[in-house]
Amino acid sequence: MKRVLALGAVGCLVLGILVVVAANVLVVQRTDHLVTPDAAAVRSAQVAIVPGSLVRSDGSLGAVVRQRVETGVALYRAGRVGKLLMSGDNGRPEYNEPDAMRDAALAAGVSPEDVFTDYAGFDTWHTMRRAHDVFGVTSAVVVTQAPSAARAVDLARAAGLDAQGLVAGDGGRAGREVLARVRGVIQATLRPAVVGGPPIPISGDGRSSWAQVAPAVVPG
Numbered sequence: 001m002k003r004v005l006a007l008g009a010v011g012c013l014v015l016g017i018l019v020v021v022a023a024n025v026l027v028v029q030r031t032d033h034l035v036t037p038d039a040a041a042v043r044s045a046q047v048a049i050v051p052g053s054l055v056r057s058d059g060s061l062g063a064v065v066r067q068r069v070e071t072g073v074a075l076y077r078a079g080r081v082g083k084l085l086m087s088g089d090n091g092r093p094e095y096n097e098p099d100a101m102r103d104a105a106l107a108a109g110v111s112p113e114d115v116f117t118d119y120a121g122f123d124t125w126h127t128m129r130r131a132h133d134v135f136g137v138t139s140a141v142v143v144t145q146a147p148s149a150a151r152a153v154d155l156a157r158a159a160g161l162d163a164q165g166l167v168a169g170d171g172g173r174a175g176r177e178v179l180a181r182v183r184g185v186i187q188a189t190l191r192p193a194v195v196g197g198p199p200i201p202i203s204g205d206g207r208s209s210w211a212q213v214a215p216a217v218v219p220g
Helices: 002-034 063-077 097-107 124-133 146-158 174-190
Strands: 045-051 081-087 115-118 139-144 162-167
Touching: 002 146, 002 162, 002 174, 045 063, 045 124, 045 146, 045 162, 063 081, 063 097, 063 139, 081 097, 081 124, 081 139, 097 115, 115 124, 124 146, 124 174, 139 146, 146 162, 146 174
Parallel strands: 045 081, 045 139, 081 115, 139 162
Antiparallel strands: none
16 A cells, blocks of 8 residues: 555656646747847837836835846837836735836836836736736737746737747746746636736826826936
8 A cells, every 4th residue: 555655656746747847848939939138139019018026125126126127128218119017016005016116217217108007917927917908018028037038928928918028137036937837837728817907008108007106206
């Protein structure tokens, strides 16, 4: 009996490893031609989607999300995108990724009407699905670090976006991403519902998406 149980445990472990490997290979193969570290290789698109990450208690950006915002701003300045969509977590009143990201973009000189905020970007699938369903995005450059770029673009395309990925540095947790791609494949396949909301057309004025009035900023 013990031997049977041991063999069963080994079988489950092997199966789990195979599932993880298959999911990672699938995601990378589906997006390899769509992800680049070279901003000059990016096709023009409606918007740069900037997924959120850690914001400190004083409202300053953590290193990962700062890289993303800076890369998105550079795309905007180069004329590759016309808008920025800052999508992150604001599930608690005291924690607000989108506003911190927006304020950093404004401080860098981006026009207020070109910066949109999405306060329900609780994970990558929420961000991409809401970009399509709520903001009416059709084409986008997803700006994120190398480990998460393939999954982010795969989910964006599953959400109905003509998406490319621009690598914003090598930060992030590569090991964690190996398992995150398994969840990503499930989401891309099942396409679960996300938090909805009234339409906020990306073709309009970004300030219509703001939950709070941005403070006065001086371009840096």
